Amino acid sequence: MQTTTPPFRADMVGSLLRTAPLKDARAKREKGAITPAQLKSVEDEEIRKIIKKQEEVGLQLATDGEFRRSWWHFDFFWHLTGCERVVLDHGIQFHGIQTKPESLKVTAKLDFPADHPMLEHFKFVAANTKLAPKMTIPSPAVMHFRGGRNAISKQAYPDMGAYFDDLAKLYGKAIKAFYAAGCRYLQLDDTVWAYLCSKEQLAEARARGEDADKLAGIYAKIINTALKEKPADMT
Numbered sequence: 001m002q003t004t005t006p007p008f009r010a011d012m013v014g015s016l017l018r019t020a021p022l023k024d025a026r027a028k029r030e031k032g033a034i035t036p037a038q039l040k041s042v043e044d045e046e047i048r049k050i051i052k053k054q055e056e057v058g059l060q061l062a063t064d065g066e067f068r069r070s071w072w073h074f075d076f077f078w079h080l081t082g083c084e085r086v087v088l089d090h091g092i093q094f095h096g097i098q099t100k101p102e103s104l105k106v107t108a109k110l111d112f113p114a115d116h117p118m119l120e121h122f123k124f125v126a127a128n129t130k131l132a133p134k135m136t137i138p139s140p141a142v143m144h145f146r147g148g149r150n151a152i153s154k155q156a157y158p159d160m161g162a163y164f165d166d167l168a169k170l171y172g173k174a175i176k177a178f179y180a181a182g183c184r185y186l187q188l189d190d191t192v193w194a195y196l197c198s199k200e201q202l203a204e205a206r207a208r209g210e211d212a213d214k215l216a217g218i219y220a221k222i223i224n225t226a227l228k229e230k231p232a233d234m235t
Contacts, residue, residue, distance in 0.1 A: 005132075005184075005235070006060075006061060006132055006134070006184070006185040006235040007185075007235060008059075008060045008061060008132075010058075010059060010060070011061065012059070012061075012063075013136070013187075013189070014063035014065070014066060014134060014136040014187060014189075015063075015065065015066040015072050015136070016050060016063075016065030016066070016067070017065075018065075018067060019046050019049070019050070019067075021042055021045075021046055022042060022043065022046045022067055025038070025039050025042035025043075026039065026070070043067055043068050044124070046067055047064045047065065047067050047068075047124065047125070047128070048128055050064070050065045050067065051064070051125065051128055051129045051131075054129075054131065055129065055130065055131060059131060060131055060132055061131050061132045061133070061134045061185060062125060062129040062131040062132070062133055062134065063125065063133075063134045063135070063136060064121060064124065064125050066136065068117075068121055070100070071100075071102070072136075072138065072189060073138035073142050073143075073189070074102060074103070074104060075118075076116075076118060076137050076138055077104045077138065077143055078104060079113070079116050079117055079118070080110060080111070080112060080113070080116070080170065081108070081109070081110065081111035081112070081113050082106055082107060082108040082109050082110040082111060082156065083104055083105070083106055083107070083110065083143075084104065084105050084107050085102060085103075085104065085105075086102070086103050086104060086105045087101055087102060088101040088102065088103055103146065103147060103151065104143070104147065104151060105147075105151050105152075105153070106151060106152040106153055106156060106157065106163070107153050107156060108153070108156050109156055109157075109166060110163070110166045110167060110170050111166075111170060111173070112170045112171075112173040112174045112177060114177070116174070116177070118135070118137065119177060119178065119181045121135075122135045122178060122181055122182070122183050123181055123182065126181075126182050126183075132184070132185055133182075133183065133185070134185040134186075134187060135178055135183050135185065135186050135187065136186075136187045136189055137174065137178075137186070137187070137188060137189065138188070138189050138190070139188040139189060139190035139192065139219075139223065140167045140168065140170075140171050140188075140219070140222045140223060140226065141190055141192040141193070141215075141219040141222070141223070142189070142190060142191060142192055143167065144163075144164075144167065144219075145192045145195060145205070145215070145219075147208075148205065148208045148209065148210050149208065149209055149210070150208060150209070164218060164221075164222055167222055168221070168222045168223075168225035168226050169225075169226075170226075171188075171222070171223075171226035172225065172226040172227075172228065172229035173229070174226075175226060175227070175229045175230050175234070176229050179230075179231055179234050183234070184233060184234050184235065185234075185235050186234065186235070188223070192215075192219065193216075193219075196212075196215060196216050
């Protein structure tokens, strides 16, 4: 018997290779050669095409391929209340290539804003497919792990316990907001659990001043607290 509700046996993470027209438009936008509206027009068209492709190959779900994002994680974080984009001296090495020198900084109390742009990103997918629209966002563990205490304002959060509490509340609010937008399949992308199995990554976390042995418990509590806000018919 075929499964009609997510998760499906044939699934995918959701991030797809960017198309040539999309990469070209994004490069032009960075140079100021086209407007934000013109970039969005290209994104809309390329997303419609990739949704059609997912329908043609027989998937039961569709995503926008994360075509509107420059990063799989930062774009979500940068639009949170209390979080800002920062430019670093250098990026990180990934498969021999140095990424853009960008990261995040928590500068004020965290919250999930009602006008977060990814709510509209989801609605666009839902309006353009007959399949189950799937939304992907980074896990709360990702927000903390990469920068740790050094990326969090001590004025905003002198106590890290308050930061973790607000992070859980933020994600609970995000879950409810996506549900209200019609989302019934929300994925929390999380690379951190693999990092917690890496001696090198744990050593780097300790060098940043983290109690690496406690991180798994902290992250599990945040995620489980946020998931308490998930309605029964949401995966």
